[in-house]
Amino acid sequence: MISFDGFKPEYLQRIDLPAFAHVATNGVRSAGMIPVFPSKTFPNHYAIATGLYSESNGIVNNRFWDAGRNASYSMSDSLAFLDATWYRGEPIWVTAEKQGMVAASYFWVASDVPIGGIFPSIWKRYDGRVSNTRRVDSVLAWLALPAERRPHMVTMYFSDTDGAGHEFGPLSPQLDSAARRVDAALGRLLEGLQTLPDDVKNRLYLILVSDHGMSETSPRWFAALDTLITMDSVRLAEGGPLANLYVRNAPQRARVLRDSINRRMQHGRAYLRGELPAHLHYDKDPRVGDVVVVMDDHWQIGMASRPAREGANHGWDPTLTSMHALFVASGPGIPSGKFIPSFENVDVYPYIAELLGLKPAAGIDGKPGRLSRLIQQ
Numbered sequence: 192m193i194s195f196d197g198f199k200p201e202y203l204q205r206i207d208l209p210a211f212a213h214v215a216t217n218g219v220r221s222a223g224m225i226p227v228f229p230s231k232t233f234p235n236h237y238a239i240a241t242g243l244y245s246e247s248n249g250i251v252n253n254r255f256w257d258a259g260r261n262a263s264y265s266m267s268d269s270l271a272f273l274d275a276t277w278y279r280g281e282p283i284w285v286t287a288e289k290q291g292m293v294a295a296s297y298f299w300v301a302s303d304v305p306i307g308g309i310f311p312s313i314w315k316r317y318d319g320r321v322s323n324t325r326r327v328d329s330v331l332a333w334l335a336l337p338a339e340r341r342p343h344m345v346t347m348y349f350s351d352t353d354g355a356g357h358e359f360g361p362l363s364p365q366l367d368s369a370a371r372r373v374d375a376a377l378g379r380l381l382e383g384l385q386t387l388p389d390d391v392k393n394r395l396y397l398i399l400v401s402d403h404g405m406s407e408t409s410p411r412w413f414a415a416l417d418t419l420i421t422m423d424s425v426r427l428a429e430g431g432p433l434a435n436l437y438v439r440n441a442p443q444r445a446r447v448l449r450d451s452i453n454r455r456m457q458h459g460r461a462y463l464r465g466e467l468p469a470h471l472h473y474d475k476d477p478r479v480g481d482v483v484v485v486m487d488d489h490w491q492i493g494m495a496s497r498p499a500r501e502g503a504n505h506g507w508d509p510t511l512t513s514m515h516a517l518f519v520a521s522g523p524g525i526p527s528g529k530f531i532p533s534f535e536n537v538d539v540y541p542y543i544a545e546l547l548g549l550k551p552a553a554g555i556d557g558k559p560g561r562l563s564r565l566i567q568q
Contacts, residue, residue: 192346192543193380194239194299195373196232197353197505198401198517199361200224206370210378211519214397216528218521219566223533226403228471229433229506230514232353233266235402235536236300240346241280242540242557244472249279250300251478254429256437258477263428275304281552283543284311287344290549295333295342297326302346313342323349323376331383334391341391344547349373356405360503396522396546400539403505406488406513412458414486415495419455420448428480430493432506435480445481452484459486470510472556488513520566522546531565538562 200223203211227238227245233253234245245251254265257277264271271277278301284294285306295313296302303316313333315321326347333342355369377399384392416427416434424439425448438445445463452461461484467473473483484492488511491499507514515533537557544551545563 192239192344192398192400192539193377194236194346194348195352195399195401195517196348196350197356197403197405198370198373199356199404199513200515200517202352202361202366202370203517203519206367208370208374210374210381211399213381214377214399214521215519218397218519218525218527219529219531221518221531221533223404223512223515224400224518224539225533225535226509226514226516227536228473228509230403230509231506232402233272233300235516236348237278237280237282239400239402239536239539240282240284240299240301242537242551242555243280244537244556246473246475246479247279247554247556249277249476249478251473251476252429252433252435255435255478256426256428256480258437264478272301273304275306275308278304278306280306280555282306283540284344284346285309286544286549286552287547288312292343292547292549293341294344295330296346297330298348299346311342312340317348319350323351323372324379327376327380327383330380331387334384334387344543349376352401353405356503358502360407360501361405362407394523396525397520398539398543399517399519400536401517403509403516404512404514405503405505406507406511407502408489408491408499408504409501410498412490413499414456414459414490414492415498416452416484416492417494420451427494430497431491431504432486434482434484434492436482436484438481441481449482452482456484456492458490459484459492461485471508525566529566534562534565 226235231253234250237248237250241248287294294311296311297315298317351369351372355366359365426437428435449461538561541551541557541559542562
């Protein structure tokens with residue numbers, strides 16, 4: 192399973208990407224994969240790996256506050272994101288290892304963390320400086336290992352399209368170039384797979400995914416939170432397409448803040464935890480905050496001192512097609528050239544478990560058999 196961060200499904204139509212086209216022609220492509228809320232990198236990579244919405248898996252944003260721990264989690268703080276106690280659920284590589292398989296990962300959120308005390312048998316601590324070529328060649332070498340050491344499942348990650356999308360926007364020439372770079376990496380992988388023994392390459396499934404889409408941003412689409420409310424006794428963990436507010440003396444003050452924001456802001460809405468729309472699956476965990484502000488597409492919220500900039504972002508309501516992610520799959524028994532409707536990314540974990548003959552972890556939000564029926568019907 193390979194993640195191409197920030198890769199929108201529409202790129203397959205707009206950009207000439209022969210390696211992606213080859214996999215899609217020989218397999219199944221979805222109109223779009225629906226991310227969990229918020230449509231951010233860490234919550235969604237972990238949701239794909241565990242089959243859990245962010246309110247269940249514990250990673251409710253790229254950055255957030257946990258009042259019970261009196262501590263912050265941040266994707267940029269290695270002391271936090273390498274601490275296994277932040278994570279709930281069972282990633283697919285842990286499921287595989289617990290049931291006697293060999294798992295490997297060349298970068299995936301939390302694959303370098305001992306979830307339940309278990310690492311993949313082969314793993315790499317994330318380093319964005321590692322070239323795409325080196326990542327591909329390492330995975331090919333793993334697949335050429337003797338049978339007892341060869342991984343049964345591999346996760347892999349590329350960031351190019353996310354970086355270009357943020358900086359230049361999803362319709363930019365720079366984005367097209369980034370997409371062609373990851374297509375070249377995928378092409379190198381496909382060529383290398385053909386050199387493997389028949390008993391490996393003929394049993395191989397390829398699952399290409401992304402974590403979220405991308406939508407244009409601008410300073411003119413920005414609401415300054417500190418001009419809407421007084422920030423006394425309010426902690427803002429991270430702004431953008433949503434804001435998680437942690438309020439001292441909640442719930443009374445939280446209600447006042449919610450109402451103040453909603454009276455003064457036109458392009459978003461504030462909710463108390465417990466009253467967010469059901470389809471967001473974002474109410475159960477106190478880590479989401481006492482007040483959650485959900486902005487309209489393109490619009491962002493934050494502090495006046497750090498306004499939005501020209502470029503693009505993600506994190507909005509996952510039902511927006513602009514936030515939908517990539518899903519392409521090929522392998523034994525998967526129909527060729529099939530197009531399926533959008534589905535939720537929490538169904539990927541039980542689907543991979545099914546392909547590998549594994550028993551999925553109990554209590555997941557994804558539904559076993561739902562994605563396979565969609566593919567085979």
